[in-house]
Amino acid sequence: MSKTPIRLTVNGLPHEVAVEPRRTLADALRDDCGLTGTHLGCEHGVCGACTVLLDGEAVRACLHFAIQADGHAIRTVEGLAAPDGSLNPLQRAFWENHGLQCGFCTPGFLMLATWMLEQPGPVDEARLRHVLSSNLCRCTGYQNILTAVRTAAQELGKWREGATPA
Amino acid sequence: MNWTGRRLPRTEDPALLRGEGAFTADLAAGARAVRFLRSPYAAGRILSISAPDLPHGALLVTGADLEGVGPIRPELFRFNYRAISQPVLPRERVHFVGQPMAAVVAATPEEAEDIAEAVLLEIEPEDPVVTIDDALRPGALTLHPEAPGNLVVDGVIRHPGCEAAFARADCIVELTLRSGRQNATPMEARAGLAAYDRATGRIRLTASCQMPHMLRTGIATLLGMAEADLQVVAPDVGGGFGQKMALFPEYPLLVWLARRHRGSFCWVEDRNENLIASAHSREQRHHLRAAFAADGTLLGLEADILANTGAFSCYPTTCGVEPLMALAEYPGPYRLPTYAARARALATNTCPAAPYRGVSRPVVTFGLERLMDRAAAALGMDPVALRRRNLVTDFPHVTPTGLTLDQASYVEALDRAVAAADLPAFRARQEAARREGRYLGLGLAVFNERTGYGTPAFAARGMGIVPGYEVVDIAMTPAGEVEVRIGASPHGQGLRTTLAQLAADRLGLEPSQIRVIHGDTDRTPYGWGSFASRGAVIAGGATQLAADKLAARLRRAAARLLQAEPEAIALRDGAAWAGEASIPLTEVARRVHQRSEQLSDLDGFNLAETAQYDPGGTFSNACHIAEVEVDAETGHVRVHRFLVVEDAGRLLNPLIADGQVHGGVAQGIANALLEEVLYAADGNPLTGSLADYLPPSAAEIPPIEIIHLETESPETLTGAKGLGEGGAIGAPAAIANAISDALSPFGVDIAELPATPARIRALIRNAR
Numbered sequence: 001m002s003k004t005p006i007r008l009t010v011n012g013l014p015h016e017v018a019v020e021p022r023r024t025l026a027d028a029l030r031d032d033c034g035l036t037g038t039h040l041g042c043e044h045g046v047c048g049a050c051t052v053l054l055d056g057e058a059v060r061a062c063l064h065f066a067i068q069a070d071g072h073a074i075r076t077v078e079g080l081a082a083p084d085g086s087l088n089p090l091q092r093a094f095w096e097n098h099g100l101q102c103g104f105c106t107p108g109f110l111m112l113a114t115w116m117l118e119q120p121g122p123v124d125e126a127r128l129r130h131v132l133s134s135n136l137c138r139c140t141g142y143q144n145i146l147t148a149v150r151t152a153a154q155e156l157g158k159w160r161e162g163a164t165p166a
Numbered sequence: 167m168n169w170t171g172r173r174l175p176r177t178e179d180p181a182l183l184r185g186e187g188a189f190t191a192d193l194a195a196g197a198r199a200v201r202f203l204r205s206p207y208a209a210g211r212i213l214s215i216s217a218p219d220l221p222h223g224a225l226l227v228t229g230a231d232l233e234g235v236g237p238i239r240p241e242l243f244r245f246n247y248r249a250i251s252q253p254v255l256p257r258e259r260v261h262f263v264g265q266p267m268a269a270v271v272a273a274t275p276e277e278a279e280d281i282a283e284a285v286l287l288e289i290e291p292e293d294p295v296v297t298i299d300d301a302l303r304p305g306a307l308t309l310h311p312e313a314p315g316n317l318v319v320d321g322v323i324r325h326p327g328c329e330a331a332f333a334r335a336d337c338i339v340e341l342t343l344r345s346g347r348q349n350a351t352p353m354e355a356r357a358g359l360a361a362y363d364r365a366t367g368r369i370r371l372t373a374s375c376q377m378p379h380m381l382r383t384g385i386a387t388l389l390g391m392a393e394a395d396l397q398v399v400a401p402d403v404g405g406g407f408g409q410k411m412a413l414f415p416e417y418p419l420l421v422w423l424a425r426r427h428r429g430s431f432c433w434v435e436d437r438n439e440n441l442i443a444s445a446h447s448r449e450q451r452h453h454l455r456a457a458f459a460a461d462g463t464l465l466g467l468e469a470d471i472l473a474n475t476g477a478f479s480c481y482p483t484t485c486g487v488e489p490l491m492a493l494a495e496y497p498g499p500y501r502l503p504t505y506a507a508r509a510r511a512l513a514t515n516t517c518p519a520a521p522y523r524g525v526s527r528p529v530v531t532f533g534l535e536r537l538m539d540r541a542a543a544a545l546g547m548d549p550v551a552l553r554r555r556n557l558v559t560d561f562p563h564v565t566p567t568g569l570t571l572d573q574a575s576y577v578e579a580l581d582r583a584v585a586a587a588d589l590p591a592f593r594a595r596q597e598a599a600r601r602e603g604r605y606l607g608l609g610l611a612v613f614n615e616r617t618g619y620g621t622p623a624f625a626a627r628g629m630g631i632v633p634g635y636e637v638v639d640i641a642m643t644p645a646g647e648v649e650v651r652i653g654a655s656p657h658g659q660g661l662r663t664t665l666a667q668l669a670a671d672r673l674g675l676e677p678s679q680i681r682v683i684h685g686d687t688d689r690t691p692y693g694w695g696s697f698a699s700r701g702a703v704i705a706g707g708a709t710q711l712a713a714d715k716l717a718a719r720l721r722r723a724a725a726r727l728l729q730a731e732p733e734a735i736a737l738r739d740g741a742a743w744a745g746e747a748s749i750p751l752t753e754v755a756r757r758v759h760q761r762s763e764q765l766s767d768l769d770g771f772n773l774a775e776t777a778q779y780d781p782g783g784t785f786s787n788a789c790h791i792a793e794v795e796v797d798a799e800t801g802h803v804r805v806h807r808f809l810v811v812e813d814a815g816r817l818l819n820p821l822i823a824d825g826q827v828h829g830g831v832a833q834g835i836a837n838a839l840l841e842e843v844l845y846a847a848d849g850n851p852l853t854g855s856l857a858d859y860l861p862p863s864a865a866e867i868p869p870i871e872i873i874h875l876e877t878e879s880p881e882t883l884t885g886a887k888g889l890g891e892g893g894a895i896g897a898p899a900a901i902a903n904a905i906s907d908a909l910s911p912f913g914v915d916i917a918e919l920p921a922t923p924a925r926i927r928a929l930i931r932n933a934r
Binding site for chain 1: 175176178179180182183184185186187189191192195276351352353354355402403404405407436437657658659660821822824825828829830831832833855856857861863864865866867869870893
């Protein structure tokens with residue numbers, strides 16, 4: 001199948017790659033850009049392991065064709081830490097609160113939470129649960145993922161106390 | 167500094183958080199892609215497999231190509247086991263939808279899929295055996311000639327006096343319960359990458375697996391190759407939960423390709439393949455009869471256990487793993503004077519069964535704890551009092567199946583949980599809610615969990631391949647860091663951190679000075695892996711023993727250097743101390759390696775030791791309490807509260823321990839409410855996507871409260887008992903009991919899991 005040249009800006013860096021029109025954004029990031037931090041858990045849009053930010057919006061990279069992202073800006077898990085590798089507040093909260101076990105779903109949760117924390121307005125418990133229920137984790141029972149994102153939101157001044165967790 | 171017992175964040179995490187993990191598919195660059203063609207029929211005879219012209223460089227591999235490759239044929243020498251065989255690729259018959267029939271190789275996964283779609287499979291279908299009842303039906307298709315009547319395992323235990331116990335019982339409670347089929351559903355599906363090394367002729371198989379050493383032995387045997395020419399690497403593994411213990415046919419095929427075609431071949435399973443063709447579990451039907459005295463004393467138990475174990479027998483545990491675990495562990499935490507049981511594994515044209523977190527004990531606990539609630543109702547007793555009357559209180563206690571229960575806290579866990587749940591307050595809420603037409607329920611489950619068992623337990627099962635021990639090699643480098651090489655193979659359990667904590671304390675070092683190396687048969691001693699709630703107990707015990715041996719070496723060397731007696735040397739803060747005098751361990755290490763003329767008369771050269779550990783096993787215990795609300799119109803269940811009182815002995819890292827409980831409970835809640843693999847009558851799977859098979863999200867899992875008790879086990883070196891599976895074991899029963907409590911006004915209760923909205927609506931409808 002013939003390939004189409006496209007230009008992606010990933011974590012601020014330009015990537016010029018040629019892809020088949022059927023190639024998903026997730027495969028292009030992993031195989032053409034060499035950024036394997038974005039994981040594929042189901043390839044049908046349910047698990048959210050492949051969540052990335054496309055022009056600031058959280059999307060399933062498995063449900064986008066790479067050519068749809070031509071000319072657009074993408075952020076992936078590889079772009080979260082500082083250039084020296086030090087973790088950002090969200091990553092650190094995952095670490096300190098044991099928000100990951102096998103770590104396979106983690107990049108998707110990090111990008112989903114990054115999106116949520118970048119939206120205007122505060123986050124409360126109901127919104128936290130609602131947004132994080134977009135993705136699946138099989139190891140943690142979600143308890144420490146919720147704690148981690150809550151902790152990061154507090155540290156970033158984005159948390160609003162509301163009803164107790166239910 | 168005591169590192170063990172601290173909530174230490176894991177050393178595993180920073181790389182995973184930066185997206186720098188290395189899962190199998192992340193390493194596939196440059197490899198040719200493999201796509202498996204899977205049977206579209208549940209049962210049938212293969213007439214032909216053919217492809218139109220293959221593009222240059224592409225391959226189609228069928229069973230006919232695999233001359234000399236043996237079938238997967240695990241053995242069990244007890245319980246009337248019939249050894250059945252699974253060909254790597256079949257030549258004559260297919261036995262389940264999803265069974266690999268052929269493999270296509272191409273430059274990219276997309277091309278391989280295109281070619282696979284064009285391959286013609288000619289199959290003459292047969293009438294399949296899908297359910298337990300199908301398998302038992304006279305005249306049903308026989309899957310394997312070695313197993314007439316599709317009976318692969320038939321284990322019987324008959325304790326003397328069982329009939330007499332029922333004859334003198336004041337109350338007999340009967341129960342038939344069904345457990346739906348499940349898929350462990352690790353977030354990373356299976357994956358393998360086999361690479362040929364031209365310089366050495368060796369193959370490296372990188373695979374998302376739980377037992378790399380076993381996989382190596384198994385594949386080398388099947389392919390008739392030198393085991394020394396195969397290296398198996400488990401890189402970062404995205405969850406396993408038992409599913410990735412098995413030797414699946416896809417892996418030997420990859421190694422065969424790499425050997426035959428001297429290249430690199432990668433297969434990354436998609437979610438549909440994982441859901442229909444990896445391994446299933448838990449499809450069981452138990453018929454139970456329990457005899458009670460009028461005062462609530464349990465007098466005897468009869469159990470008839472049927473397990474639908476699918477088309478083949480999983481390697482190495484065999485398909486006996488589920489029914490035989492149920493057979494052995496039905497007494498649970500209760501004093502049971504007499505017991506009679508039969509446990510059968512039935513072959514059907516469905517995906518083979520393999521261990522999944524808890525192995526049968528979620529079903530056993532569902533059975534026992536439903537029995538207790540039903541008996542309490544029949545006897546007019548308080549369910550808590552009935553349990554308390556029958557729980558084992560004197561340890562050690564030998565069960566009728568010969569298991570020894572070590573020191574535990576069955577009654578204390580129950581009492582703590584009941585107190586924390588505040589039953590009187592709940593009953594008042596329940597009463598008030600019922601007046602508004604809302605149905606609240608509270609359910610509890612008490613259970614024990616056999617953990618950390620070594621060779622004797624597996625040998626008692628009569629397994630042809632007996633796992634159990636773990637070996638740890640430890641060495642201090644000339645610069646003073648410590649390398650711990652373990653045969654076990656964690657995949658999310660945080661052993662790199664926990665074992666470093668244990669070793670650090672024995673050596674007077676910090677965990678950051680300890681490197682735990684795992685998941686590579688070239689770099690670690692032969693061992694088994696992470697499964698059966700054993701890592702902290704067995705790999706932990708072996709690590710502790712190895713570290714002690716190394717510490718003794720360091721003490722002797724330091725004693726010479728400090729001119730003191732070895733017994734007077736203490737290791738702490740990175741140094742060896744004799745009173746006020748000290749020498750850094752880095753200096754001791756340097757002297758042993760580089761000035762060996764001063765020290766080698768003591769213990770020889772270098773600082774390397776090895777230790778092995780093979781414990782008999784221990785029992786963790788817990789009490790789970792669930793509070794639910796059932797919508798009687800829709801059948802929807804909402805879990806409002808989940809409380810766990812867990813006793814897993816000494817906690818090595820409570821942060822990690824809590825995480826294990828959380829994850830297990832979430833899987834248990836899903837087991838109770840959401841997840842079920844379904845087949846149509848023709849053997850076609852109906853749950854081939856995550857929109858049909860439903861792992862829970864954060865919206866379905868309530869906050870999980872945990873209270874730890876720490877009854878240290880006398881049976882383990884670390885004092886720890888295992889806890890990897892407990893969450894998944896207790897939660898289904900607690901939820902089932904809670905729903906039953908909620909529905910008590912309708913006079914119905916839960917005997918089948920998952921308790922889906924449709925099932926709950928049917929129960930209520932039929933009661934009206």
